[in-house]
Amino acid sequence: MIPSLETIAALVKIGLLVGGLMTAAAYLVLVERWMAAWVQDRKGPNRVGIPLTKIRLFGLGQPLADGLKIILKEDFTPSHVDRVLYNAAPLVILAASLAIFAAIPFGSVLPPLGIDGLPDPVPFLVAPGFSVGILWVFALSSIAVYGVLLGGWASNNKYGFLGGLRSSAQLVAYEIPLGLGLLGVVLASGSLELDVVMTQQANTGVWYAFAQPLGFIVFLVAAFAEAARLPFDLPEAEQELVGGYHTEYSGIKLLLFLVAEFLHMVTAAFLIVILFLGGWHLWGVTGSGDDITWAMALIRFGVFSAKVLAVILFFMLVRWSWPRFRFDQLMNLAWKVMLPLGIANLVIVAVVEEFRPQLVEALGSSAAGWVAILLPWGVFFAGWITAGMLTPSGTDNRPIRPNVLSDDGVFAAEHALVAGNELFTDTSVADDSVSTEAATPASGSDA
Amino acid sequence: MKPTDPDVHWIEERPLGLTEKLYLPLVLQGLTTTARHLVGKKVTVSYPEERPAVGNPLIYRGVHRLNRDEEGRVKCVACFLCATACPAHCIDIVATESPWPDREKYPESFQIDELRCIFCGMCEEACPVDAVELTSFLDLTGKSREEMIFDKEKLLSVYDMTKDSEPMKSESLGGTL
Incomplete structure (x- = not known):
């Protein structure tokens, strides 16, 4: 069966596209490495050129070398x-x-x-x-x-x-x-x-x-x-x-x-x-x-x-x-x-x-x-x-200051329960009555 | 350490300003910074073609040399202070009776294993007669381990090679023996 011209055209396009994309991907890796180097004040890959010669071509042989290396x-x-x-x-x-x-x-x-x-x-x-x-x-x-x-x-x-x-x-x-x-x-x-x-x-x-x-x-x-x-x-x-x-x-x-x-x-x-x-x-x-x-x-x-x-x-x-x-x-x-x-x-x-x-x-x-x-x-x-x-994407997960805790008893108790940290139930830090008072309903709802 | 510890120094973060909250000005700022570096001056040294700049050769710690005195004899008096100071134990000295009247001993053989050396400069510090010194010569290569064990002749030849570009440190730094 002879494929129709349309099929052949589609195959040609696929060949060009896949070939082009693969080559482009290889060279874009090189471009990415160059960009990375330049942004960091380096020169980037510029050595690999034509094999067995001293021609360097600004490192354009690099994708070939990289590809060969990773395939082998x-x-x-x-x-x-x-x-x-x-x-x-x-x-x-x-x-x-x-x-x-x-x-x-x-x-x-x-x-x-x-x-x-x-x-x-x-x-x-x-x-x-x-x-x-x-x-x-x-x-x-x-x-x-x-x-x-x-x-x-x-x-x-x-x-x-x-x-x-x-x-x-x-x-x-x-x-x-x-x-x-x-x-x-x-x-x-x-x-x-x-x-x-x-x-x-x-x-x-x-x-x-x-x-x-x-x-x-x-x-x-x-x-x-x-x-x-x-x-x-x-x-x-x-x-x-x-x-x-x-x-x-x-x-x-x-x-x-x-x-x-x-x-x-x-x-x-x-x-x-x-x-x-x-x-x-x-x-x-x-x-x-x-x-x-x-x-x-x-x-x-x-x-x-x-x-x-x-x-x-x-x-x-x-x-x-x-x-x-x-x-x-x-x-x-x-x-x-x-x-x-x-x-x-x-x-x-x-x-x-x-x-x-x-x-x-x-x-x-x-x-x-x-x-x-x-x-x-x-x-x-x-x-x-x-x-x-x-600022809904801002999350404040800094450690909580002890003196903030004693001002805000509920907050302190919540953290004491969640973190299970003796710090927050420490009587010298948080007000004792507040923390136990707030802790009771929370533990009750937990059960 | 507990957050209640009196030694903990709490720092309040600065609240975000308007531009920081809107984020886009910062985006532009960040992109400008990277774009500036993109085209800016590069710091890479293309090594074999370009030589890296060795700041002050007198304080650089490269390959060793054995200095000669005014008469061209090896300065070393085989006191073993460098070998004792060496943390890598890479200096091997065989001392023998000196043929010259101004000192008792001199090294019959003086070997430094450049592969074991860590280039710390302790030998240079220890030497009482400033006989062993580190030069600014930095591309040290060899094809075998044996080749990298520098003997007395080789170390003296390093001195001959570098004596013009790098005068002896005791003299150039104004020190005295």
């Missing part, structure tokens, strides 16, 4: 692991993070080729016309969590297990703000297809980052958490968990984990660019229609790639600008800050979209457009200042 390393399986799950975990995570790209466009369209059996124009997308693209992306990014969980569980190791636990809690918490940030875009564009979302932004010229600032911030933060990048990299927190869920992995399985993790970041960058930063659109450069020349197709591809790269560089810069969040801070941020902000964004976008026809009728289309942008900005500032003033 012994792939050791500890005796205490669950072998089936242990071997399946890296495959699950890598397969899921690669399959995501089936629905993610990586450019605009090619001009019509005029070949029978091929749709014209050819889109830069493996699965064109996939009407539930965004759902696909979200479903698969959730499956990737299974890889982390299985890896942590199958390792039969405390660090791995803790990493897996943290990862599942974190990803469950941040799926919600991620979805809320996304829903605003879906609401405004009226489509679940990522290329349609891009085309909409190109047609109006208003990127959703400007129309929905709050949604953008919520999505950005949630994307960092989903990709487990540094301010939220608790699942692998090297300093605490010795690598977290991949502690017990080595050799090529570790490589699969690391590549998949990197692909998560790349996916997040693609999504941020597509959903909020206009995709391939740039004012005055790329035009907006589908009827384009080869040069324009290349320019659009270039603009898109440049934006994705810029977002990835931002990811890397952020890595060295923030310390890691504590787990309770992470959870507070997700549930007490990002969730309400995301809902506020959703509400304002829904209101704006609902009343847009009336606005256009009353004010004219350009003034209505401005109102539709300024209203979400107003909500953004209001919501942000409210969230900041309430």
Whole structure:
């Protein structure tokens, strides 16, 4: 059976995409190491060039050397692991993070080729016309969590297990703000297809980052958490968990984990660019229609790639600008800050979209457009200042001063019970009558 | 230690200001700092091509040398003070009767195991005649363990190599014997 031209085109796209992504991931590791070095006033890897010569090429041979080294390393399986799950975990995570790209466009369209059996124009997308693209992306990014969980569980190791636990809690918490940030875009564009979302932004010229600032911030933060990048990299927190869920992995399985993790970041960058930063659109450069020349197709591809790269560089810069969040801070941020902000964004976008026809009728289309942008900005500032003033993500877990205890007897008794610490029941510190009085009902309710 | 201990000094944290509560100004501040370092001057020394700057060679503790006196003889009087002071026991001296009238003994053999040496400089401190000194020569390499045991001739040759760039410490630091 001869495969149809469409199948061949899809296979070519898959080949280009997977090859490109793998190469990009290898070189992005190098870029990440450079960024890390430069931020720390070092020079970074700049030695490895062409083998057996003295040509160094600024260290561009490094990814090759790194890859070769980790592939040739012994792939050791500890005796205490669950072998089936242990071997399946890296495959699950890598397969899921690669399959995501089936629905993610990586450019605009090619001009019509005029070949029978091929749709014209050819889109830069493996699965064109996939009407539930965004759902696909979200479903698969959730499956990737299974890889982390299985890896942590199958390792039969405390660090791995803790990493897996943290990862599942974190990803469950941040799926919600991620979805809320996304829903605003879906609401405004009226489509679940990522290329349609891009085309909409190109047609109006208003990127959703400007129309929905709050949604953008919520999505950005949630994307960092989903990709487990540094301010939220608790699942692998090297300093605490010795690598977290991949502690017990080595050799090529570790490589699969690391590549998949990197692909998560790349996916997040693609999504941020597509959903909020206009995709391939740039004012005055790329035009907006589908009827384009080869040069324009290349320019659009270039603009898109440049934006994705810029977002990835931002990811890397952020890595060295923030310390890691504590787990309770992470959870507070997700549930007490990002969730309400995301809902506020959703509400304002829904209101704006609902009343847009009336606005256009009353004010004219350009003034209505401005109102539709300024209203979400107003909500953004209001919501942000409210969230900041309430500081819901601040947790005061400093040790309690003894003299505070004697002023506030209930507080003291609570802590005496919870902590079981003789300090707080010490008669020389807290007022004796107060602490026993407050302790009695608490212990009664406990029983 | 109990929190009630009078020695515990309690410090109140400063309450968060407006910019800190709003967080975004701090975000920008942090990103600016990292971005500034991103393009700033690098401190890395590309070692084989660039030499690291050795601050003051007179107080650097690199490879040892055995100093010569004005007549070109080894200064050492084989008193064993350096070997006694050495915490790594890497100095091995064989003393014999001196052929010269100005001292009783001199080292027939004087070996320092550079692999055992911890470069603490105690030998230099202990020497009563400033015969053994540490130079600022820092790339110490060899192909075998035997090669890294420096004998008297080698240590004297280190002196010949470095005497111009690094005068003897007793003289250059204004000390006296």
